[in-house]
Amino acid sequence: MNDELMIDARDVHHHYRHEGVDEPVLHGVDLRVRRGEFVVIMGQSGCGKTTLLNILGLMMAPTRAELLHVAGRDAAGLSDGARARLRRETIGFVFQRFNLLPTISARKNVALPLIIRREKHDAEVDRILAEVDLTIYAHKKPGKLSVGQQQRVAIARAMIGRPDLLLADEPTGAIDSTNAQAVLELLSDFHRRLGQTIVMITHNEHLAVGADRVIQMQDGRFRD
């Protein structure tokens, strides 16, 4: 695999089996993402974007793929445990619905990836909370934060472990345009400043402005 490639996925197919019937979702997708690249995948709902992101994020295995390399590792043949460990070490997620744990504070949510890795986290959490301008809200539980603040917590959580790859699934889908702009600027800042590799899916073309590359997706395929 080329060292410069963060993602090398070739001929990726996936279908869901629903009540005994196969429902194909991805039809031979090829995707290469270079280290430090900001790629936006756009497409209508149901075109397979989230399925592709889940496969790239090692959250599910494709039904079939010629090649699936993520962060320099062959991810196709990994066990569930090995996928979890690779995910823990190399991938950060930002979800449309934030997906914060409601039972713990914003600070604990941000610290979670490092806690899971059993690494010291206090200084790093302070630093990243300051970067996303949430220091004074750190003790609050997610339910007490605005949606914009929650998404910034989610981004801080995704970035705290300095992941090789940041995957963002409609990160502005559940927030207003002002907060959406702030979130986008935050992601762009991480990309510019730290050279963060980002793959973001969205159906909002305004959010693709700062991307290095925009890929259109339709019916489980990339459009040329």
Place this chain on the structure above:
Amino acid sequence: MLALAWANLMHNKLRTAISALAVGLGIMLMLISKGLANGSIAEVAERMQSVDAELVVLPAQDNIIFTNSAPFPRAFRRFIEKQVDDAGPFADAVIPAFFGQLRMGGQQQRLFGVDPSQMPLFLGARKMIEGKAFDRAVEYVRRLEDPATEYPPDDAPETVYDAFLEPGLELVIDDRLRRVGRLDEQTGQRVPYQIGDEIRVMGRMFRVVGVVETGVAGRVFAPLQTLREIALAGETKSSMFFIKLRADVDPVFAADRYAAALGDSARVELKSDYGVLLQESFAQVNMYMNASSGLALVVCFLFILLTMYTIVLQRTREIGILKALGVTRFDLLRLSIIEALIISVAGAAIGVGISFLAKWGLGVARPLLTVDLTNELLLFAGLVSVVGGVLSALYPGYRAARLDPAAALSYE
């Protein structure tokens, strides 16, 4: 992980508290039933050790807890006394006891019928606190055993027989029973027994004539001869015997010799084994109590399982988040076990607390009951809670671990 588990449980405090309380009640049931059984047996066994004797002769088949029969005739005592070696009889003293029942201190008591002349053997080192170890009964027994004494004729008025019997109607009680006392019907308060109080036994009014230090074999003693007179019309039968051996006789050897001589009609045991005999006699009741408390515990831990399973279902999305962050299946199983352990260990602590409270309550309501919450029993309760907690977390933990992360994240 511990912090996360704690946060998860604290997120629904009421459910966590109810689960822990359920475990606590199960643990309490186990502790109190075991503590009560062990405490009662240990207390009786310890009191029996106070008798100045080495061997006990018991009915062959009877359960020593529940027996009140008197199967041994007078000849049996003589047979025991005749067991000899070159140095003479094995026994320095053969001490018959005749069991009866009476109600004192708010509950049924075993009445120890003993020969007043042998009372010092039952007292051992314990002193009389008040009164005497039988008073006029000593003279009554002497008169009864005097061949020259004439019984009231059969056609004599009942009052004549009553007057004949009256000196023998005496009781000696222990200090614990004295302090528990009787319920005063006028004030509704418990008042300690006093010398001169009258207690109905076998249809006759007996007087309390003495109070002995706590720890003697029985809580209530009466003259053996009086009880025989009332219950068996003077037939000289006994419920059991203690045997005080000659100083140079080995108790084990003597027990074997007595057992061989007495055959199937009785069993001869070391007095020091009385606790074991009580445990054996109590085995079936123990089994029932163990099964009951075991079943209660199983239900409690099924409750934890259900709680944990509900938590897994409710937290499906959160489990998906954790998986997305790289938590492994083993980590999730561990998280489930930690949560269940927190509930079960908290439940055990609650159970131990309630048990001590129940012990105190029983001590007030039923002062003669002994609940023995030993360190071993408390340790066992802790062990049960840990094992139960782990077992009840396994299936919910397994379900959590098996969840597909992508599907879990989209769970509504």
